[in-house]
Amino acid sequence: MLLFFILGLLVHFVFFGSIFDIYFTSPLVHGMTPQFTPLPPPAKRLVLFVADGLRADTLYEFDENGNTRAPFIRNIIMHEGSWGISHTRVPTESRPGHVALIAGFYEDVSAVAKGWKENPVGFDSLVNESKYTWSWGSPDILTMFAKGVGGDHIYTYSYDAESEDFGAHDVTKLDTWVFDNVKEFFHAARNNQSLFSKVNEEKIVFFLHLLGIDTNGHAHRPTSREYKDNVKVVDDGIKEIVSMLEHFYGNDGKTAFIFTSDHGMTDWGFHGAGHPSETLTPFVSWGAGIKYPQKVSAQKFDDAFLKEWKLENWKRQDIHQADVAPLMASLIGVPFPLNSVGILPIDYLNNTDLFKAESMFTNAMQILEQFKVKYTHKNGYYYNFKIKYKLLSESKQLNILRKARSYIKQRKYDEAVSLCKELIHLALKGLSYYHTYDRFFLGINVVLGFVGWTSYASLLIIKSHSITRGVSKEVKKPSHLLPCSFIAISVLVAFFLLIQDCPWTYYVYCLLPMPIWYAVLREFQVIQDFVLSLLTFPPSQLVGYLFVFTLGIEVLVLSFFYRYMLTAGLIAFACWPFITQLWTRAKSISLSWIFFSLLLAVFPLMPVVGRKPDIFLVMGAGLLVLLLSLCVVTSLIRRKDRFINEELLLHLFQMLSIVLSMCVVYTTHDSLLKKQGLPLFNQIISWITLASSFVLPLLSPTSLFERLFSILLSSMSAYLLLSTGYEALFPLVLSCLMFVWIQVEQETLQQLSVSYKQKVTSLQFTYNPDITQFRQIYLDDVRRAFFLVFFLVTAFFGTGNIASVNSFDLASVYCFLTVFSPFMMGALMMWKILIPFVLVMCAFEAVQLTTQLSSKSLFLMVLIISDIMALHFFFLVKDYGSWLDIGTSISQYVIVMSMTIVLVFLNGLAHLLTTKKLELCGKPKSHLI
CATH class of the missing domain: 3.40.720.10 (Alkaline Phosphatase, subunit A)
Known part of the structure; x- marks a missing residue:
């Protein structure tokens, strides 16, 4: 398992880096x-x-x-x-x-x-x-x-x-x-x-x-x-x-x-x-x-x-x-x-007209010089396969320059200027042609690697679980012809790149698909049995599954262009209990699911954060968190556990942290309005609050509800300091939906007659059943993986924080610093973005625990969905049109690839936050259930 994730991480780093080598290379020549x-x-x-x-x-x-x-x-x-x-x-x-x-x-x-x-x-x-x-x-x-x-x-x-x-x-x-x-x-x-x-x-x-x-x-x-x-x-x-x-x-x-x-x-x-x-x-x-x-x-x-x-x-x-x-x-x-x-x-x-014509001629020569050097440089890579930009051959260059010089001598300055502009436009197109020449070749290799990796991850799930009826566990050994063929093809590809004097990164992109596809094709028997098992499904049912899955992927992709697609998806989520048995089995949970899904659906319809700052909304979010905390503290006081004092003190301290965050936000805003700068006391409290938000959850009990609630309180105390308006309410609503999601998933699991030992309220994050007790995977688990990806995308774009570069609001970090520091400010904004991610991933840890599903299989499904989205955006990358269109298409691919890679680290962070416990003194105590 560890080896697979290390290899997967390396593969995704290569895919991620490819976009920089294909699109983010320097256009400059010397x-x-x-x-x-x-x-x-x-x-x-x-x-x-x-x-x-x-x-x-x-x-x-x-x-x-x-x-x-x-x-x-x-x-x-x-x-x-x-x-x-x-x-x-x-x-x-x-x-x-x-x-x-x-x-x-x-x-x-x-x-x-x-x-x-x-x-x-x-x-x-x-x-x-x-x-x-x-x-x-x-x-x-x-x-x-x-x-x-x-x-x-x-x-x-x-x-x-x-x-x-x-x-x-x-x-x-x-x-x-x-x-x-x-x-x-x-x-x-x-x-x-x-x-x-x-x-x-x-x-x-x-x-x-x-x-x-x-x-x-x-x-x-x-x-x-x-x-x-x-x-x-x-x-x-x-x-x-x-x-x-x-x-x-x-x-x-x-x-x-x-x-x-x-x-x-x-x-x-x-x-x-x-x-x-x-x-x-x-x-x-x-x-x-x-x-x-x-x-x-x-x-x-x-x-x-x-x-x-x-x-x-x-x-x-x-x-x-x-x-x-x-x-x-x-x-x-x-x-x-x-x-x-x-x-x-x-x-x-x-x-004079002569000066204008001569200056334009100089301009044309200067840009043509870049074109010539770019041509020489590119043909250094492809000396056996000469590539030429046919619209601006050497003869055409000389002809245009000769004509332009002749027009200047004849004092036909307008004609000379027009001809020079034509040469400039051709040279600029030629520069773009040579700069983007390798993109198709490299893109094909990256796509082959993408498809191969997704296929291999799917085969791992198929081998581990019986998704459908009739999947054979018996796998025939591959013949020696298969590895020999891949070795021969790899040698030929490497030799081709060698004679073209290509950069070393080209070898990585071209040779990486070879071992991946070898690992896929050597499982030919598994592929064959899986295809045969699919034929046992009714065609209408199979088409229905494929249609719903494809529609879900398209909604996720479209949400990168249109944030309101997230609203449409959340409305569909709200309707989901009615098309299942959940509504008849658990109406109170269903009503909670519907309410919070519709409430969360409002956020993507709101304007991008930063347009209308409203500190009173931040204060309102803090008050709601305090109200929720009071309800929890009241329930703790009614309990009669021996070790309740420590837990109660921790919650009271976290509530105090929320109050301090509210005060800091308000007084900082007031001080800046009066142009009195950032108070030093506020700055110190802000940094202490941010640092403590990483530690305080680890002091809480590892029981599912208490630990998740402690993570929410610590996250909210930091998030309030980084908020300027309605987005302060977003983590609170998202967390409420996550709590309901955990209960919903256990209820849906009962419909499949899967036994489980404990209720959600009594589960411990340290509870680790024997691996042999993990159940088989069902098609409903694919839906769980899709839910996770959808919630991650909602956390990403829900408040518009990264809908575009210019939606960041520097006022978000004014509680921490006001002196311009791009890297520190960027780090604080990144943590603000990551907080909703952490809340979702912690809930995902609980879902895996309550549904008793192998984290390996569920996580693989999430990676497959993310990779399909990434491949989708890879095809949508543009190298034409406006610079905004090009930059947006590239950034969308980079965001999805970053999400795939960061998911591994977020999963580890969520595991740390949910399962580890720090003891202030003495040896760990055994909390009563």
Whole structure:
């Protein structure tokens, strides 16, 4: 059993890792020749302002009094420069946004393993290509463009990470710090000859990263007064910096300015997904080389934003976020970033048609260089089977370049620009073609492994139990031909991979299905007997079973797309007693099952957590738990057991923990509203409560009811601290349904005339009947396994906590910390997600005990259902369409695979929480039943 689970864990790690090797590989290549425009640039220096987390509508719209929030920026739009919207891609996070802006490519997806913090691979950027770059702002952003870059031409000035405190009284200091330090820098430059000469060089960049708006958005929401007032602070600061720079450089007209944002933010104060409030960011540019405002009578955009912003008469020019990098490189005359996939927005340029054509030609050459290197790299793997992208052959490349150069010489600049854009689009498609070339080949091997593993797990159940009539226990020995055939095929596959010079991971994906399928086919006799036994079933009954099972799997899969499918499933669960004998045998239990199933069905219909925080709902959840605890304590007092005092004291202590959690949540919320920060006492109590929630259940008796109730109380004390609204009620309702589920399963087992020794109320988790007394498996046990998977998915998506990346609410962790710490905050949010999982898995332990079913068989059925779902999502993975569609399809597969792997650890954790007991002093006492 142990060996099987170790092997299963390794197999699932391979399947899980395959998605990263197939879809999460770095698209970057190296070894390209730098390309730059051979004409004098319009600007000597560039100033880049990035207002982190600023939404386009917040900047452009008018406030409730009809006044603009950013008068200086609006004046630029109407009198000095060009404007539009910069469209970002998912994930809308700070690192991917800044990489797109400054390096010109959309974030290397392998950075997900680094938490979007460090460079997983080296890449070129505008900062690296500049003569000198000075940057001010957050250490998380500035260092990633300086780390690993050769030379000493990049200078960064950042504040301490502890300054990023969501509970601080005034986080606009993060922006004013930048403005003040820039002023001090230029003041020092007047008295420092070396520095003065550097800031007067050509091809230099000043980068101001402004984090205050993002921090205010997380702390107070983008609809808050703090967020909107921060926009005014940024606008005033930019006005002062621009005035200072013009004075410093004597109004030489050689400074280009760009103001934009890395991403937006949802109304509930988060970002990461593809909502328009996250992907639509402002873009305003002015100064040297930038086109002046253009008055128009009509525009091509059909949205309502223009009239709302009162900008319908000023030409709006939207761009993609990666297009900003080539624009900035063109303005100051540095080589385009080598890894950039951005297309130069020439409509922003105020220059000659020759300069625009030459710049576009440079852009095309720079992207074509990546295509050539990618082609050479890929054919290094497949030198015996040359693969070519037929739409962009070498002859076609030369022909387009020759024509474009000819058009420029003939002064047919529009034709040259059009031809260069065509070449860029073909090269980008070619890059995608070579990057995704191996996906089908690797995908086939992973699917073979998936199907083989699921078949093998099914055979293990069939061999251990008689699911159907007539399953033979006698298995013939396989012939020597079968292993010899698999060895020969494995050698051929390995030789094929060797001559193609493939990476070592390809050997794993291609050879892993071999031993799995050998283990399946060597059980040919079992397969044959199982098929024959299925033929003894009435066809209508067999089709009915298959239909119900398939429908259940589809409901689970659809719940990942539509949360209300969980509601439909729970309503079906509520109707289940009526189609069985349960309603006639146990009406009170059936009514409880129906009530809590329908009550739990409400949660998937609720809006995603974080939209409308309500501390009073958290208080209400705590009061309900206390009320339930009082009922339990009252029943304990009425008992006359010798050792009841210890149990009673434990429950009273846990009730006190619930009360403290409620007080901490309320006082922390009140303190943050008053901008007084997180009280230290509250922080200490929160961490102590969280730590004690792991230990207190182990002090309770191991009797089924008492131990499960103790786990609920400890979990709720921690969950309340991590809640901001209605989700605080979710674990309580889920636990009530789990308690009823345990009783329901024992009642249904009686219908099958299976004997059992004890009632639910008297069972002990340490009760371990002899393995020979485990009963045979029934088709109803498949339904039990399905129930578990459904409850796990409900725990996953019931409150929308991970329905999408941007549904996380940082306010959930404010009782523990307010200073920005992504890994600590992520760990706390992960524990919040795991608490409902733990409650379900502990109930599952009780179900196995009450139904006297082998945990091995029931657990295998759960793994089979999960693997079928994972295979389903593997087929739904997309490598086309929008980035949001691609990212969502991949994340769904990763979530299901994670659930399969984590299930093993959760089962162990639940076993620990339910069966182990700590003694404070003395030797263990024997509790009376």
